[in-house]
Amino acid sequence: MHKVPYTTITSFLKxxxxxxxxxxxxxxxxxxxANSFLAGYYQLLLLTPVEVRIxxxxxxxxxxxxxxxxxxxxxxxxxxxxxxxxxxEGELADRKNIILPxxxxxxxxxxxxxxxxxxxxxxxxADGWAIPAATDIAFALGVLSLLGSRVPVSLKIFLTxxxxxxxxxxxxxIAFFYTAKISLTALVVVVCCxxxxxxxxxxxxxxxxxxxxxxxxxxxxxxxxxVHATLAGVVLAMFIPMGSADNPSASPLKTMERDLxxxxxxxxxxxxxxxxxxxxxxxxxxxxxxxxxSIGIALGLFLGKQVGIFGFxxxxxxxxxxxxxxxxxxxxxxxxxxxxxxxxxxxxxxxxLALEESALSVLFDERLGIILGSLFSGIFGYLVxxxxxxx
Numbered sequence: 001m002h003k004v005p006y007t008t009i010t011s012f013l014k015x016x017x018x019x020x021x022x023x024x025x026x027x028x029x030x031x032x033x034a035n036s037f038l039a040g041y042y043q044l045l046l047l048t049p050v051e052v053r054i055x056x057x058x059x060x061x062x063x064x065x066x067x068x069x070x071x072x073x074x075x076x077x078x079x080x081x082x083x084x085x086x087x088x089e090g091e092l093a094d095r096k097n098i099i100l101p102x103x104x105x106x107x108x109x110x111x112x113x114x115x116x117x118x119x120x121x122x123x124x125x126a127d128g129w130a131i132p133a134a135t136d137i138a139f140a141l142g143v144l145s146l147l148g149s150r151v152p153v154s155l156k157i158f159l160t161x162x163x164x165x166x167x168x169x170x171x172x173x174i175a176f177f178y179t180a181k182i183s184l185t186a187l188v189v190v191v192c193c194x195x196x197x198x199x200x201x202x203x204x205x206x207x208x209x210x211x212x213x214x215x216x217x218x219x220x221x222x223x224x225x226x227v228h229a230t231l232a233g234v235v236l237a238m239f240i241p242m243g244s245a246d247n248p249s250a251s252p253l254k255t256m257e258r259d260l261x262x263x264x265x266x267x268x269x270x271x272x273x274x275x276x277x278x279x280x281x282x283x284x285x286x287x288x289x290x291x292x293x294s295i296g297i298a299l300g301l302f303l304g305k306q307v308g309i310f311g312f313x314x315x316x317x318x319x320x321x322x323x324x325x326x327x328x329x330x331x332x333x334x335x336x337x338x339x340x341x342x343x344x345x346x347x348x349x350x351x352x353l354a355l356e357e358s359a360l361s362v363l364f365d366e367r368l369g370i371i372l373g374s375l376f377s378g379i380f381g382y383l384v385x386x387x388x389x390x391x
Contacts, residue, residue, distance in 0.1 A: 020142020080237025
């Protein structure tokens with residue numbers, strides 16, 4: 001049996017798998033807190049006001065928004081670092097490796113959005129069309145890890161690559177569709193920060209601290225500009241120098257990526273899950289489950305992802321645009337497509353942006369739909385893969 005070398009990609013997959021298990025535990029803990037005598041304390045914790053002031057500059061938000069706007073910027077920084085590395089010298093550097101997951105990702109975003117709009121097209125909640133379009137890579141790899149050594153490496157790479165394209169789509173959606181009123185003054189500061197980052201990169205500055213200092217200023221300016229602050233993390237990542245490919249230890253990008261992996265997997269994402277997954281089930285009725293938002297998100301994740309990813313990939317292979325990896329079959333591809341319906345972290349994040357200012361009180365329905373859709377996708381995807389990989 002061919003032994004897969006221990007590389008950056010394999011260590012990344014192992015870390016994300018264990019992080020997915022921790023995500024599940026954090027979400028369960030949030031549900032327990034929201035549905036027990038701890039509910040009041042849970043809400044009080046999330047609504048705790050946190051304020052930072054330097055002269056006239058003030059940032060005052062409840063703890064929940066510090067987590068969603070601030071802590072998640074670290075997650076997006078890691079996403080940007082992974083994306084840049086993969087495009088320069090990783091799996092995405094080879095055009096042949098990106099066609100199939102890239103096409104699958106397009107279908108995996110379009111079809112869930114269409115399913116959601118079918119149920120919410122004429123409602124104020126139509127702004128939530130992007131909620132079921134995202135895939136939670138940590139959760140998906142966590143479920144995939146339960147299948148053990150039977151999972152071929154090409155399937156893991158396909159899932160990871162597809163999730164990266166999904167993240168790119170989510171970043172673009174947030175940038176273009178979920179921004180508040182723009183402040184030109186703050187935006188000018190952002191542009192100045194980007195210019196300074198470009199100068200640092202062009203002059204081959206490999207010390208990370210100047211990048212992080214400018215990145216922090218850019219995050220504050222982005223927050224004040226009306227563009228969602230987490231995008232500052234992605235922009236910062238694009239300017240972190242790769243360094244020498246012959247000497248990975250001298251690469252600021254790879255060093256920062258390695259350092260951030262454990263922080264994001266074991267602190268940032270579980271904290272986000274704990275803060276956003278706690279919904280009270282008190283008084284839950286059929287009307288809540290069958291709400292247009294809940295149905296649109298749940299079916300978008302469960303059916304839309306399957307149809308979109310598998311359908312677009314099948315079409316691409318049939319038309320000769322891409323090839324199915326030799327150690328994958330249609331059954332394992334379909335199971336992976338179903339597994340991509342786990343949209344937990346990114347769906348919750350986009351949902352908080354899309355529906356927070358809606359005239360409807362639909363935050364509960366949004367979370368319920370995400371949890372149900374992700375749960376059914378995880379179970380169904382696991383069962384399909386268990387059967388197809390055993391064949």
